[in-house]
Amino acid sequence: MCGSPRHGTAVGFIVLLNALLLATQAAEGVSTDHLLVQLHEGAQDEAHQLATQHGFHSARKLSFGEGLFHFYPQDTSKRRSKRSARNRQRLQKDRRVKNVVEQEGFDRQKRGYRDINDIEVNMSDPLFTKQWYLINTGQADGTPGLDLNVAEAWQLGYTGKGVTVAIMDDGIDYLHPDLASNYNADASYDFSSNDPFPFPRYTDDWFNSHGTRCAGEVSAAANNNICGVGVAYNSKVAGIRMLDQPFMTDIIEASSISHMPQVIDIYSASWGPTDDGKTVDGPRELTLQAMADGVNKGRGGKGSIYVWASGDGGSYDDCNCDGYASSMWTISINSAINDGRTALYDESCSSTLASTFSNGRKRNPEAGVATTDLYGNCTLRHSGTSAAAPEAAGVFALAIEANPDLTWRDMQHLSVLTSKRNQLHDEVHQWRRNGVGLEFNHLFGYGVLDAGGMVKMSKEWKTVPERFHCIAGSIQDVHKVQSGNKVLLTINTDACQGKDNFVRYLEHVQAVVTVNASRRGDLTINMTSPMATKSLLLSRRPRDDDAKVGFDKWPFMTSHTWGEDPRGTWVMEVGFQGDEPQRGALKEWTLMLHGTQSAPYIDQIVRDYQSKLAMSKKEELEEELDEAVERSLKSLLSKNN
Template identity: 90%
Template sequence: MMLGSLRYGTTVGLILINAMVLATLATEEGIFTNHLLVQLHEGVHDEAHQLATEHGYHSARKLPFGEGLFHFYPLDTAPRRTKRSLHNRQRLEKDRRVKNVLDQEGFGRQKRGYRSINEIDIKMTDPLFSKQWYLINTGQADGTPGLDLNVAEAWDLGYTGTGITIAIMDDGRLKLCNHGIDYLHPDLASNYNAEASYDFSSNDPYPYPRYTDDWFNSHGTRCAGEVSAAANNNICGVGVAYNSKVAGIRMLDQPFMTDIIEASSISHMPQIIDIYSASWGPTDDGKTVDGPRELTLQAMADGVNKGRGGKGSIYVWASGDGGSYDDCNCDGYASSMWTISINSAINDGRTALYDESCSSTLASTFSNGRKRNPEAGVATTDLYGNCTLRHSGTSAAAPEAAGVFALALEANPDLTWRDMQHLSVLTSKRNQLHDDLHQWRRNGVGLEFNHLFGYGVLDAGGMVKMAKEWKTVPERFHCVAGSLQEVHKIQSGERLILTISTDSCQGKDNFVRYLEHVQAVVTVNGSRRGDLIINMTSPMGTKSILLSRRPRDDDAKVGFDKWPFMTTHTWGEDPRGTWILEVGFQGDKPQRGALKEWTLMLHGTQSAPYIDQIVRDYQSKLAMSKKEELEEELDEAVERSLKSLLSKN
């Protein structure tokens, strides 16, 4: 059943939502919970709580999205529906005040980055500051000097995150004062934003960490410390944005996730919270294909369109910890256009063994990795007033990015969610990041990128300098560039090659001339889904790896159903011309399959945000000479242009 008022209509993102909703998700069997989405008739909204209690529910909470929508909480915390709760639901549905009732199905979400480590010139009084190599890398723990977030330059310019609130969407491991029942972590207390915090697992404003003997619930506290740990208080270390406020949103500490809880968390106080940091997602087992459900998609769309007074909420997402066995383009959160997907590197510039690669990753920060030095992990706050050197995973990387974005927002509070993505593309640095498999390449307008690291490691100093004088990017448009609906067979030993030629909706109101995100909405299946590989090449010659081999994925039935594979690698390019899709199998055993649809969706601007001259020079020279003779000249021209742009900011 679909609630009529939840239709997204013609607002921005319709095509993406339809594609995601129609996607067939390879998840575990659904769990029907006692949580309900209830739509009430007009004029009875004030009776919601009374109605809930009358029908055997604990309470009702009005949802900030949609009309007349309420979340009905159960009296108990039983993970599955009981006969009694089914009877309550049936009585509720017959109540004259109720317009619609929608069951909330439980599904799996997994915390990212909680894993053990194998023993692994600014003056601050904090004892761990000298060990926070990701802030200032002087070669600690056998790292590479200079390979860091360059926060020292941003701090020296006076930007420390003042006035910015970051929400850690997690399991509620922020320790806070529950009216004197518990205590605050001493390194987070002064920066804790109680007003913006909430516990969606227990439906109360106190996201208290549930105690466990193994300290599993330390995840959120560690992430919070990376962002907002106070400076010069002789406790633990220093946050990237040490004067920012941090809020706790507890939403993962129950046996299941629901669309309501996820959507409510993502849309919580969007006029107070500036940045949402998420270090969770579908299971990183190398065989799951999953993403946000409809309510969460609508909440995210509302966030980027209405959050922060219309400038847009900023969603930072950890790309995933599935390593070479997984592909983050199979994660509908990390691969969303509305999120900034962040990967990680270790302190010598290599990839961590758990890093997932995909074409939707925008940039990178840092985490622990292969080194056995006990100080090579991420130093931050921990439970019960403690500190740790053992924070790890891409979950450590996402909060660092949130901290850098907080510095940029302080430098320019008018930045939109898209401005932050453009700034990430322009100011991230290759630095000394390297991977043996995926080499650095330049796209059609000369921007350097890597399949693992995106556009490089975030540079806080470079970002705040550019942010100070940044002009908001032009309006965004969406063009369906073409669609192939015929069935095309695929078999091992051969590559299926398809093309779509497009004018990018030229001459229409939705013409896209300068690319931001590109989506290939694909329906394909195979005798072994994990052996499928998909590449796409732009008219300007940039090849994106949309799907890599996933050796643990044995699916032979579901495949990908209208799944929106996304790439950021063609950022700034002219999309007009011929796009090439290449599909095949990679593996030891023969496989066969069929591609049933490829729809090409282009997202970007009609006027140039900043690189028009680079594109024009490149295209005119390309028309007059051979491409090979221009490679060296183009590299030099691009470097000069980008250096000039950076120096002006």
């Protein structure tokens, strides 16, 4: 399993990786002319020659794995032909080749690509006053004070200097006058065209403006009289062009995620599997390996930070069915609009860690996210959770400048501890407190990121203790599930107490589930911790008609039990919700706990929480006493009269 950047057992890592690999459930892919080729040790210098000899344009050495190369065609947009199949067969027989794996093409979509019709900070940029998510004074019918609190971080002197954020997307207009001075060319690459120039491909509808808009949110320069200001306006931005082709491959995703991990600090991804409410999909083998390498080896062992948009499927989807957003190795970010409500496209799930902002519901032309656009232009119309993830990346860049020693896990802890409920409100899911008093919401996670609060805590932060992993228990018996009758299962665990991998303070919890149903979309799964925190692992997805695949060893994840003591009885509840009667079979529930053996700040949170509870009860008693006295006085007065 994945340990801390400096620790962890190889056996544990293999167990976790295998569980994740088994969990990947993909739609049927397409054949491509892209190959993963492993060469024998003495033949690696001949990779280019070998590729051209067998009909490929060239070969690119992969940074993950020994002797691995990407053999790619001249025209990367074409699918596999009969001729390329013959080329592959000849290549496979070449004595220099150890193994050949054809890359399957699959779908990845940009998120949020849709149209929408008292702090003193002086900026000359014309759109700055319209960037309500930076400083909200009530612009575009918004709620004053509901913002990222970047002004406090800026006033403390943190602007992202020395930090590089990579935008993994459809390219960046690096010639844009608001981005050019902060563009990191050395850390950029085009994996769609296999060259160092990730400039967006032109289309009449400007569809490839997605990455440029995201880049501006993070690193648009300040005080240059152009467009607006980035959250971390002195940070460097790298462009990783990897979305602009008719299909995605495991090689392209893994290459993007692992590109220059000692230079790039933060990777921002505003894309994922199709948000159609019926897809269950996640990263493939190479991408999982690259992501694991990133958190263990990136940034000199402190770990690469992966920021992911949680999804735009709205109430029809559940982001726990997205293996990228629900990964423990990513920070999944949802969005709120400028008055604190949920956006109509927001997906909810128990793996979301925190939120930032996106466009408003009203057709106010200034309610969108103001940022850079293609060909030197500016826009007020960036939207979706696509807009939310880069804002989070910008906040994290401020925190890293404040403390360059922060690990990938430190960033997750800081997000949990400093995010605020502020004035966020969700009509469906109530705000609740977990067993140690941390306030969370099923859609917003632990609240909206607070840049000022995060940099202040970062300055004094001590790296969190070593991380451990415990398989708390597993139920393999088949249990029939029917409409009207929920299946209740329990696992009693000591969280591996007495062993080297004892987990006392939780970070992530995974419920690895295998279940089939006559209609997968009507399934609901809840899990309750020993400290009585209930996580909705899977909500109803009304568009999911699957009756064959179900969920096969799928790792549903919750972050809601953060900081809790996992020892005791865990309860899983599986049932159906919908108009038609359904049936199914729950075949496996494996409970995996991830966390630490010591976490002093959690102890302090518990003490503070208990103190607040005691104080609130005392105030309740005093109020009851006051009311009783008032009633007695009224009674006496009425008798005297």
